[in-house]
Amino acid sequence: MRFSKMLLPTLKETPADADVISQKLMMRAGMIRKVAAGIYNLLPLGLRVINKVEEIVRQEMNRAGAQEVSMPVVIPAELWQESGRWEQYGKELLRFRDRHDREFCLGPTHEEVITDMVRREVRSYRELPLNLYQIQTKFRDEIRPRFGLMRGREFTMKDAYSFHATDESADLEYQNMYETYKRIFERCGLAFKAVEADTGAIGGRFSHEFTVLAESGEDAIASCDTCSYAANVERAEVREADSKSTEAPKPFERVSSPGKKTIEEVSGYLKIAPQKLIKTLIYDTDKGLVAALVRGDYELNEIKLKNITDASWVKLAEEGQVREATGSPTGFAGPIGLKIPVYADNSIKYIVNGATGANEADAHLINVNPSRDFKATYADIRNAVNADLCPRCNGHLEIKRGIEVGHIFKLGTKYSEAMGATFLDEEGKERPIIMGCYGIGIGRTAAAAIEQNHDEFGIIWPKPLAPFGCEVVAVNIKDEETSKTAVAIYGALKDKGIDALLDDRDERAGVKFKDADLIGIPVRVTIGERNLKQGLVEIKERKSGQVKLVKVEEAVAEVGSLLS
């Protein structure tokens, strides 16, 4: 491709509304342009990268024995009503009506459609297992789209669904996909981690996230510094250190604490460390109001709370509900005397002479001792923090940020049962098909690659994702020798199967060099008059910045060896 002919509008300035590096660089490099919030055009350079990612995914999925299909973006409501998600999914699901007033939605994921497809075609265990995937546009009406392709509302995703007659078969495929995902992200040149994760709205029994470590990541990952344990903090198990305090329990007493509501205020006013405060949060759930206790310096993990209470949703109670449960305004709740179920984080157990709300305005209790003064169900309901004990070994957890680029789930029979996707087993017995599902965010993977591979000048593409393998820069296109040599090398590269970009614009050298650094092609061949007089051209690697001069005739071979 010739630069002069390509729609490749690079930007000298960073657009005001971009806030992560990948988004800024994608905009500046002329890869993407915003059409609406969370909705983007992919320009030629951007599409090239997306195609590279897709091709790697496609090859590896095929290699793993999966078959590619394509499902519609527009899905009739009935399918979602069958699975029960039409009601559950919430506003992320963009719903609309056609001219006949029939209800549809834009597919945010395709369990329903694929389950419908398979239940129509598969009758016997002989036709299983099956792994079907597609690379397709999804739409999720995100509350807050941001970070360019990293969290768009419309995005391309590879989603695969597997169908099995037995649990063992499903587990085998889960493992197969786990290995496949590792290969895919390795081939993309990414530093990633597979971590245990919560199953969320997709449902199912267990799952792993594939996370690219990056400062801008929206996920917090806890990983052990000695063993291989890694999990999303939403999921990370917390093991409390046994800390036997030598302090003697004192009788509890009520103290006045006018207007002191937050942990900092109470801690400061009563001169008690946050670690000795019992934070009491009132939650509304579909099972009624509950109280959740965590140590003052920890955060409650709502997912864990939801799991332990066996509720299908939990949310922080409103002011009125807090009054109803505690008889006091928010900020003064405590576990003593509550009539609702009390769930306490394991860390509470070790508090001696702690402080908590008195369930009356402007008062707290001090010298509270959990085992003596109130009853609670103890469980792990807090978020893991840095330096927590590893649940698997004697190491400690480190919290890092990451971008979730892939997720694999063992679904079980959630959808097959709801939608009647069954098969006949060897004994002629009808059974629900066991399912797994496996997603990869294509655009997000490309964005993650930039987050991990860039410098102050621009993108540094990992070779497998680079939109071109090599950029040929003709320093002065008006010089006949330069122009002839550049075109010849460019042609020879193409003949050799190397995708090349020829910067044949009539621009000053500086402009072309800046653009080359910005768009981040791995290898640059620079043809300038001075070197050319000695029969030499310059070859520069984007990543290392290493420059070497080679003979014109050797340039193509040198580029080839740098790219292999």
Added chain:
RNA sequence: CGGGGCGUGGCUCAGUCUGGUAGAGCACCGCGUUCGGGACGCGGGGGCCGGAGGUUCGAAUCCUCUCGCCCCGACCA
């Protein structure tokens, strides 16, 4: 949806508080000089100041309503 902010040539922004009829840099077009790390000079084109209503002799500027976008919290590939 709650809280905060912003909408002025293609892009980045000034002008808004203190109304007087729209600017800069970059980009774009022409000519000339320049030419290996985002050149310079001269000339030029381009803006219902997000939209609607109002106040006023006069509104980018003040008021009301609306739409869009961005940031901080509850979702996920």
